[in-house]
Amino acid sequence: MPLAPPITDIEQLKAHPAIARLLNWNPSAVQGVKFDRDEMSIYVERSAIREACSLLRDDATCPFNFLSDVTCVDLYPSEPRFEVIYHLLSISQKERVRLKVRLAGDAPTLESITSVWPAANFFEREVFDLFGIRFTGHPFLRRIQMPENWEGHPLRKDYPVEGYR
Amino acid sequence: MAHLSSIPQLEPGQDRTMILNMGPQHPSTHGVLRVILEIDGETIIRIMPDIGYLHTGIEKTCEAKFYQQVVPLTDRIDYLCPLTNNLCYCLAVEKLLGLEIPPKAQWMRVLLNELTRINSHLVWLGTHALDIGAMTVFLYCFREREDILRLFEAVSGQRMMTSYFRIGGLALPPPLDFFDRVRNFANRFPSKVDEYEDLLTGNPIWTMRTKGVAKISAEHAMALGASGPTLRGSGVDFDLRRDMPYSSYDKFKFKVPVAQDGDVFARYMCRVQELRESIAIVQQALDGMPSGPIKADAPKVVLPDREKMKTQMEAMIYHFKIITEGFSDPEGEVYQAVESPRGEMGYYVVSDGTAKPYRVHMRSACLANLQLLPAMCEGRLIADVVAAIGSIDIVLGEIDR
Numbered sequence: 276m277p278l279a280p281p282i283t284d285i286e287q288l289k290a291h292p293a294i295a296r297l298l299n300w301n302p303s304a305v306q307g308v309k310f311d312r313d314e315m316s317i318y319v320e321r322s323a324i325r326e327a328c329s330l331l332r333d334d335a336t337c338p339f340n341f342l343s344d345v346t347c348v349d350l351y352p353s354e355p356r357f358e359v360i361y362h363l364l365s366i367s368q369k370e371r372v373r374l375k376v377r378l379a380g381d382a383p384t385l386e387s388i389t390s391v392w393p394a395a396n397f398f399e400r401e402v403f404d405l406f407g408i409r410f411t412g413h414p415f416l417r418r419i420q421m422p423e424n425w426e427g428h429p430l431r432k433d434y435p436v437e438g439y440r
Numbered sequence: 441m442a443h444l445s446s447i448p449q450l451e452p453g454q455d456r457t458m459i460l461n462m463g464p465q466h467p468s469t470h471g472v473l474r475v476i477l478e479i480d481g482e483t484i485i486r487i488m489p490d491i492g493y494l495h496t497g498i499e500k501t502c503e504a505k506f507y508q509q510v511v512p513l514t515d516r517i518d519y520l521c522p523l524t525n526n527l528c529y530c531l532a533v534e535k536l537l538g539l540e541i542p543p544k545a546q547w548m549r550v551l552l553n554e555l556t557r558i559n560s561h562l563v564w565l566g567t568h569a570l571d572i573g574a575m576t577v578f579l580y581c582f583r584e585r586e587d588i589l590r591l592f593e594a595v596s597g598q599r600m601m602t603s604y605f606r607i608g609g610l611a612l613p614p615p616l617d618f619f620d621r622v623r624n625f626a627n628r629f630p631s632k633v634d635e636y637e638d639l640l641t642g643n644p645i646w647t648m649r650t651k652g653v654a655k656i657s658a659e660h661a662m663a664l665g666a667s668g669p670t671l672r673g674s675g676v677d678f679d680l681r682r683d684m685p686y687s688s689y690d691k692f693k694f695k696v697p698v699a700q701d702g703d704v705f706a707r708y709m710c711r712v713q714e715l716r717e718s719i720a721i722v723q724q725a726l727d728g729m730p731s732g733p734i735k736a737d738a739p740k741v742v743l744p745d746r747e748k749m750k751t752q753m754e755a756m757i758y759h760f761k762i763i764t765e766g767f768s769d770p771e772g773e774v775y776q777a778v779e780s781p782r783g784e785m786g787y788y789v790v791s792d793g794t795a796k797p798y799r800v801h802m803r804s805a806c807l808a809n810l811q812l813l814p815a816m817c818e819g820r821l822i823a824d825v826v827a828a829i830g831s832i833d834i835v836l837g838e839i840d841r
Binding site: 278281311312314316340341342343344346348349360362366369371373392393394395396397398401405418419420421422429430434436 | 491492495497499500504535536538662663664665667676678683684770772773774775777784786788790798799801803807808810811840841
């Protein structure tokens with residue numbers, strides 16, 4: 276079964292409920308889209324992420340009312356270095372969408388979405404712990420997996436995988 | 441998180457309250473969960489789960505392995521349902537590759553997944569009942585669990601860390617008498633569920649300890665990211681097997697048990713009914729098991745048969761290349777979720793076109809479910825914490841990874 280090439284043309288994908296909702300709200304918040312292997316990704320502008328999440332959650336026709344996951348990918352050494360990834364699920368429409376935010380490598384900060392979904396609490400703490408991304412407005416941004424006095428963020432690509440620390 | 445920290449996580453607010461540390465060695469915290477309680481007498485004012493004692497950095501380890509070498513690591517995340525994790529990872533990588541899996545392999549996957557769900561629910565039921573004070577159920581549950589572990593051993597050679605699903609299909613064909621043994625078990629099992637229910641469902645002590653305890657509403661549970669029986673116990677009718685089917689679950693008929701109350705008893709009822717539904721799926725899988733190959737036709741990805749590898753030059757070359765160099769996935773990213781016994785287990789795999797995954801992230805159902813604990817317990821008694829922890833069915837290996 277050969278793979279279909281990804282679609283990145285926003286005109287072709289405008290009909291998707293999440294993209295339509297975001298474009299309707301603020302076209303500059305959508306930086307790009309990608310439809311690949313039956314999965315929709317939307318690149319969201321960094322400052323718009325919290326409002327984008329709350330809009331998608333409260334959408335009348337297709338509410339993405341469940342936050343599946345928050346995670347991050349380190350693209351070191353390229354810039355922008357980090358991609359923070361949100362997987363949203365619509366329980367009523369059985370639809371998934373992935374939101375991505377690109378962050379620069381030096382002092383990455385992002386607005387927390389814990390006010391939209393309290394579920395993001397542990398997920399964001401884990402991203403902070405393992406990637407060193409600071410979430411502003413998070414109620415309790417402390418390390419969650421590593422010990423409190425640990426130095427460095429282990430899932431970053433420039434973190435050494437062998438030898439003594 | 442705070443293993444080495446001397447700073448207490450909670451400061452007592454008033455003179456009347458005190459801080460109580462529970463775990464990580466407490467037997468009813470199911471592993472190494474530490475819970476910090478602020479209590480006024482026996483009433484809980486605040487509660488904070490502290491995790492990270494079992495963090496092994498599996499996500500980082502995956503980045504240094506070939507795609508096929510990650511499969512045994514996935515067993516060790518959630519050690520009560522290794523096959524579910526195998527399946528989720530394999531489905532994610534197969535989606536990246538665009539592989540088509542033959543029907544027999546898909547049905548075998550469903551069959552073993554439901555057995556592993558029963559296995560996991562039996563451990564949950566036994567330990568949950570033990571926490572609340574019913575010893576006998578534990579012994580009964582482990583009696584049946586032993587039968588399932590023997591089936592796993594027969595099919596994969598391992599009781600717990602099975603690694604039986606491989607990218608592109610199954611590791612081995614099942615042994616000749618395997619289906620008879622599974623049928624034998626499936627015929628016996630429903631009467632055993634009746635035994636557990638006889639001991640618990642109508643038992644006044646059990647109902648007093650569970651009914652109305654650790655209640656949570658559907659909206660609250662969804663906002664906090666709960667999934668699986670924990671969410672269905674609050675009345676949200678959502679099951680990935682039925683609603684977003686994978687691995688030919690759409691060919692099976694089963695009910696999704698839902699309870700409305702949102703308390704410990706509701707979650708208990710959901711899981712016990714799931715035991716019955718799972719065994720019904722096992723029966724259907726046995727009745728309709730298709731014949732045919734158990735591995736996909738993709739020589740660059742799937743290891744050749746042992747016999748072919750020894751007799752055919754081409755097969756030997758492929759074997760050598762897969763073992764030494766791995767196989768490369770086309771660039772891209774995939775999020776694959778399956779319904780694990782605990783909820784939505786998701787694998788997010790990013791490929792950069794090489795033979796090793798660029799990033800593997802596991803969405804742990806328990807991690808999200810654990811966030812419900814403060815909402816469930818605040819304002820209740822210490823004894824209810826034990827019931828609440830048991831009812832969300834956590835596995836610390838999956839939470840900490």
